Amino acid sequence: MKMLSFPRSAADRFRAAHAADPRRLRLAFFALLAVIVVLMSVKYAAKISKPGDSGQQSRSAFLRWRELINGVFRGENIYVGVNEYPNPPIMAVLLRPFAALPPVAGALAWFYAKVLLAVLAAVWVFRLVGARRPPPPAPLPEGKGGNDLRNSDPFAESEEASRFGAPFPSGRGAGGGGLRLDLAKAAAIVLCLPPLLGDLSHNNVNIFILFLVVGCLEAFRRRLDTLAGLTLALAVACKVTPLLFVAYFAWKRCWRVLGATLVGLALWLAVVPGLTFGWDRTRDLMAGWYALMVERPLLKGEVTTEHPNQAVTGFVYRLFTHSPSYIVYPDNIPTPAEYHNLIDIGRPAAWAIVKALTAAFALAVVVLCRWPVRRPTDARQGWVFAAECGFICLGMLLFSERTWKHHAVVLLLPLAVLTYAVAVVELPRRVRRFALGALVASFLLTAVPGLFAGRAADLAMVYGTHTLAFALQTVAVGLLLACRSGGVGGIFEPGREPNLR
Known part of the structure; x- marks a missing residue:
């Protein structure tokens, strides 16, 4: 019986601690995540400081692409040869400030930049999942109803409201909804840790793509449709798969988002690279990327x-x-x-x-x-x-x-x-x-x-x-x-x- 009662008593103590001071438990969780990230960065720094099998520093995706990114600025075509760059030229333009640094410094700078982007993406995701409570109804005329506006508001901060999608409460709502919501957010982060930590260790651009996709949705949530479209266009220009969101917004008939996306695609695929590399060279680079990443899998059927x-x-x-x-x-x-x-x-x-x-x-x-x-x-x-x-x-x-x-x-x-x-x-x-x-x-x-x-x-x-x-x-x-x-x-x-x- 004591063994059976131990988990229950531990849960009761945890629930009581959360009710007394939810911020303390949240800070402890964030501190644990910070320790994990710092330890991973130390491990990553030790890994990339050692040369690879070729004798060069190539023990992460960033270091492998670094030479190609610097090469495209030296006039090389990075879409032909033994090592082929998988992203359009705009990605090389964005990574240039990091690639221009010494190898270890640039890799660690990109590592911690992605940590910041992941934190922002998580904040925006939880905002998106929560729902804003509408303003309380106007007071009824005297004698036409009670004055208890909380009871008349179906979106009051309670367990039932959180079930519908009210904002993540502060933790003091009825029924312990705040505890469940904090646990839900913590669980989402923990469940997503394997790919997040994997991308940090690999040091590729996937967290950056997550940031752009969620940033588009955050702008859309704020009704900044033009910004949402431009951000979505940058995500598509860096990696093709966010193109599915273009189809989604077309189904939703969000024409301003779609218009801004079309303008953004021209901006990120042609204008910015054209101003950076020159128009003729940008055309050649885009043709090389198209042959590598679009023509071969989609038109030639290479799987x-x-x-x-x-x-x-x-x-x-x-x-x-x-x-x-x-x-x-x-x-x-x-x-x-x-x-x-x-x-x-x-x-x-x-x-x-x-x-x-x-x-x-x-x-x-x-x-x-x-x-x-x-x-x-x-x-x-x-x-x-x-x-x-x-x-x-x-x-x-x-x-x-x-x-x-x-x-x-x-x-x-x-x-x-x-x-x-x-x-x-x-x-x-x-x-x-x-x-x-x-x-x-x-x-x-x-x-x-x-x-x-x-x-x-x-x-x-x-x-x-x-x-x-x-x-x-x-x-x-x-x-x-x-x-x-x-x-x-x-x-x-x-x-x-x-x-x-």
């Missing part, structure tokens, strides 16, 4: 089937066609090394499956993403709108031509939605259990393989552990949106239902 690719395309072709999961490069010539195909259905059939899954996802967006955002009175935040945006983020991972595990930093948004929903949204019991199970399973699928030796972790990637985690979260977020649309069950929502037509 990356190596085990790090966790996109649906890589998963289907790797396991269901005669395609290699390991490739070696003797004399810089790609040579298949290992196959782990479960069955060979042929590349045409695999192509049809990928296209069918892509079409199914697009149909799901049309059916489920119905939250109104165009009218001045429409809320551009809250867990429902955030769930739609998280659904798009999951599509970015699943339906890209290639998705490495570090790209999963954009899971911060769908994870925040799922933890929020499990914590405070009134859901059908089966939906809540599935969402909770999806959170646990996806964390195990993405975090546990990394605890094993290199070969075991690689084999887990061969069979698509991250792909399965993305799929589980996609289904879970889709169920939340189906609940909101009335397709699965009801959501407790005081007040008027918004028009979803």
Whole structure:
């Protein structure tokens, strides 16, 4: 009995400590995260100070790309040759201040810049998931009703209001809603730590892309549509996958955002590189990038089937066609090394499956993403709108031509939605259990393989552990949106239902 009562008493003490001083527990959590980041930076500094197999400092993505970034400013074409730069020229322009520094100093500066960007992205994500409480109603004329405005306000800071999507309370609301919301935010951060820490260690640009995507949504939340479009355009110009948000805003008929995005694409893909490198050279660089990253996978059908690719395309072709999961490069010539195909259905059939899954996802967006955002009175935040945006983020991972595990930093948004929903949204019991199970399973699928030796972790990637985690979260977020649309069950929502037509 004492063993059974210990967890309960510990939970009671934790609840009492949070009720007495929630800020203290939050600061302790942030301090723990800060210690983890500092220790990782020390480990990263030790790693990059050692030369790689080639004798050069190349033990992180930033250091590998650094020479290419500096090379493009020396007049080199970085899209041909043994090492090819995967991003458009604007990315090299943005990274130039860091690449111009000495190798270790530049790498650490980019490391800590990304820490700051990740913090800002997390703040904006939690703002997006929460909903702003409308102003209290005007007092009724004397004799026409009670003066207890709190009881008449369905959005009062209470447990029920937080279930609907009221702001994250201060922790002193009724029913302990503040504690659950703090736990939801902490859980979202912890669940997203593997890709976040992985990208910091790898020191690539994925956290920067997360920052741009969430920054676009923060500007949209503030009704700064032009800024939202320009920010989205920069995200697309740096990495193609945020293009899904262009389709999303087109479905929402947010024309100002789309117009600003088109202007921004011209600005970031042509004008800024043109002013930096010259117009003719920018045209040649863009042609080289297009041939490398667009023409080869989309027009020529070249599919990356190596085990790090966790996109649906890589998963289907790797396991269901005669395609290699390991490739070696003797004399810089790609040579298949290992196959782990479960069955060979042929590349045409695999192509049809990928296209069918892509079409199914697009149909799901049309059916489920119905939250109104165009009218001045429409809320551009809250867990429902955030769930739609998280659904798009999951599509970015699943339906890209290639998705490495570090790209999963954009899971911060769908994870925040799922933890929020499990914590405070009134859901059908089966939906809540599935969402909770999806959170646990996806964390195990993405975090546990990394605890094993290199070969075991690689084999887990061969069979698509991250792909399965993305799929589980996609289904879970889709169920939340189906609940909101009335397709699965009801959501407790005081007040008027918004028009979803």
